[in-house]
Amino acid sequence: MIELREVSRIFTVGGQEVRAMDKVSLTINPGEYLSIMGPSGSGKSTLLNTLGLLDTPNSGAYLLEGLDVTSLSDNQLAATRSRKIGFIFQFFHLIPRLTAQQNIELPLLLAGIPRKERLERSTRLIEAFGLGDRRHHRPDELSGGQRQRVAIARAVINEPAVLLADEPTGNLDRHAGAEIIDLMEGLNKSGLTLVVVTHDPEIGERARRRVRVVDGRIASDTLRP
Amino acid sequence: MRPLDTIGFALTSLGSNRVRTLLMLLAMSIGVAAVVLLTGIGNGARLYIVDQFSSLGTNLVIVIPGRTDTAANTPATLIGATPRDLTLNDAKVLERGDAVKRLAPLNIGELNAIRRGKERRVPVLGSTAALLEVHHLRLERGTFLPEEDMEIARPVCVLGAKVYRELFGQENALGEMVRLGGFRCRVIGILGSEGRSLGLDTEELVIVPVAFAQMLLNTTGLFRILVEAKDLGGLERLKKHIATTIAKRHYGEEDITIITQDSVLATFDKIFKVLTLTVAGIAGISLVVAGILIMNVMLMAVAQRTAEIGLCKALGASQLQIMLLLVTEALLLSAIGGLLGLLLGFIGSKVIVQFYPTLQTTPPLWAIAAAMGTALCTGFVFSLLPARRAARLDPIQALARH
Numbered sequence: 001m002i003e004l005r006e007v008s009r010i011f012t013v014g015g016q017e018v019r020a021m022d023k024v025s026l027t028i029n030p031g032e033y034l035s036i037m038g039p040s041g042s043g044k045s046t047l048l049n050t051l052g053l054l055d056t057p058n059s060g061a062y063l064l065e066g067l068d069v070t071s072l073s074d075n076q077l078a079a080t081r082s083r084k085i086g087f088i089f090q091f092f093h094l095i096p097r098l099t100a101q102q103n104i105e106l107p108l109l110l111a112g113i114p115r116k117e118r119l120e121r122s123t124r125l126i127e128a129f130g131l132g133d134r135r136h137h138r139p140d141e142l143s144g145g146q147r148q149r150v151a152i153a154r155a156v157i158n159e160p161a162v163l164l165a166d167e168p169t170g171n172l173d174r175h176a177g178a179e180i181i182d183l184m185e186g187l188n189k190s191g192l193t194l195v196v197v198t199h200d201p202e203i204g205e206r207a208r209r210r211v212r213v214v215d216g217r218i219a220s221d222t223l224r225p
Numbered sequence: 226m227r228p229l230d231t232i233g234f235a236l237t238s239l240g241s242n243r244v245r246t247l248l249m250l251l252a253m254s255i256g257v258a259a260v261v262l263l264t265g266i267g268n269g270a271r272l273y274i275v276d277q278f279s280s281l282g283t284n285l286v287i288v289i290p291g292r293t294d295t296a297a298n299t300p301a302t303l304i305g306a307t308p309r310d311l312t313l314n315d316a317k318v319l320e321r322g323d324a325v326k327r328l329a330p331l332n333i334g335e336l337n338a339i340r341r342g343k344e345r346r347v348p349v350l351g352s353t354a355a356l357l358e359v360h361h362l363r364l365e366r367g368t369f370l371p372e373e374d375m376e377i378a379r380p381v382c383v384l385g386a387k388v389y390r391e392l393f394g395q396e397n398a399l400g401e402m403v404r405l406g407g408f409r410c411r412v413i414g415i416l417g418s419e420g421r422s423l424g425l426d427t428e429e430l431v432i433v434p435v436a437f438a439q440m441l442l443n444t445t446g447l448f449r450i451l452v453e454a455k456d457l458g459g460l461e462r463l464k465k466h467i468a469t470t471i472a473k474r475h476y477g478e479e480d481i482t483i484i485t486q487d488s489v490l491a492t493f494d495k496i497f498k499v500l501t502l503t504v505a506g507i508a509g510i511s512l513v514v515a516g517i518l519i520m521n522v523m524l525m526a527v528a529q530r531t532a533e534i535g536l537c538k539a540l541g542a543s544q545l546q547i548m549l550l551l552v553t554e555a556l557l558l559s560a561i562g563g564l565l566g567l568l569l570g571f572i573g574s575k576v577i578v579q580f581y582p583t584l585q586t587t588p589p590l591w592a593i594a595a596a597m598g599t600a601l602c603t604g605f606v607f608s609l610l611p612a613r614r615a616a617r618l619d620p621i622q623a624l625a626r627h
Contacts, residue, residue: 049621052539054538054539054620054621055621074543074544075543075544075545078538078541078542078543078544078546079541079543081539081540081541082540082541082542083541085541087539087540089624093532093536093624095533095536096241097237097238097240097241098237102237106537106540107540107541109226109230109234110226110537110540110541110542110546111226111541112226112227112230114227115230154540158541
């Protein structure tokens, strides 16, 4: 379970305080499918970064599976990210010199998992994601949809508690985007918590729970019946 | 992250930018090659000198008039001052000692050698028959100085190869007369062309009996006495024998300096070691320059790979891991560059040996170790700053830059 309690994040830009998050409280239950929408600059990315332990709030508490993570050291944060969080980015962020399979294995490599186990786990995902014939290709030899599939495989290979997606279809055509959404929803159906940040209403509407962020605050939090 | 994985990952990132990697390898390898080559040449020069000395036999003792305690171990003693002369009688008494195998008194001076209107200024060396063995001279033709009492001033001479050529050309010289500083003397032998031996060009030498030389040069003192010990173990006994004998004859005064080959050798050895070290130090500077280059290029690499570093942090890499990755990259570069440099240095020294066979340019082991050590150390030290910068990158900003 993920729980934010009155979390604030204040940036100082040119001597002026910007409240990217203003006493945000949010609880996400395991297995939920949640979309975060809002205009640019509303603070939805900061919310996602905070959930993903990339950003540390100025005040408030963040309980990740019962543990308050706001007081963790950099090393502990890195270790928690490695075990609990899966990231998907708009621009995929694959390492160009590595093959698809090597990119997928990267979190395991960083976590110190032996080569044999890495190979087993990545091969299983490659087959499941329909990338079997692309595993030895480098990112520039893959289509956008394939790249994002590699990125999703990378995000879930360490079996995280939550999958955080930042505009996952923002750089894809409609068809590929729909495929990616289907893939992520499939993962959600098998029990993975899914949080999608988007400003595409069509994608946002698909989530069962929709959170709208305006000016650093949660403006609405609706559950589809 | 496992060590092998770290190395593997660093290798892929080195492989992804070939030009950058090659440039750094080049800088590193040239630095290491310079150290290896220069120390090799220095060491070769040292070995050459040592070899020259030991060809004279290390059981040789040189007795010089005058006491030069403060400079007893330097070549400066070779031109010491003379408070009391060493005489032929001193030499004769010394020769009786049972530790003495051979003894050759020496006188040296410059005179004009004249033959049929051809005149030439030559260094004249007065000595005895023993000199042939003591100085390892080779006789080309005729005989060396006669084996007889060293006080007999027989007017004969042995010519160096060059002196012979200049005075006689192709003609026979044996039995002919040559005028040396106003005295006529008969040529009895001609030396082989050995070239230099210990600062004396034997090709340009005229050797005469020591008593005759004293007459020619109008002196009673000896320049020095060369004494050869029976065996290496008897060297100390011989030195003691010389010191006490001369002291007895010089009214209790120890007014001579005794130099062994070993001490001269040790001095040259020391000089060349310091020289080699200096040259190695200068070459070492190029290694540090290579290190700074590595730092520059690593900083550029960090800037180029901001997104990748941010990604690794988002995927769970700690600051320490990021640092480790970059330092590993630099160390790999240094190690590979260093090995290439060693190879280059060894090839270089082999080439030098091809052209100058007398110069055995084998780099000493310590130089190889020092060059590699410096390469790795500079790689490490100069990668710390870029690595720290990378580790502290804010992953959000790093990922936002695309």
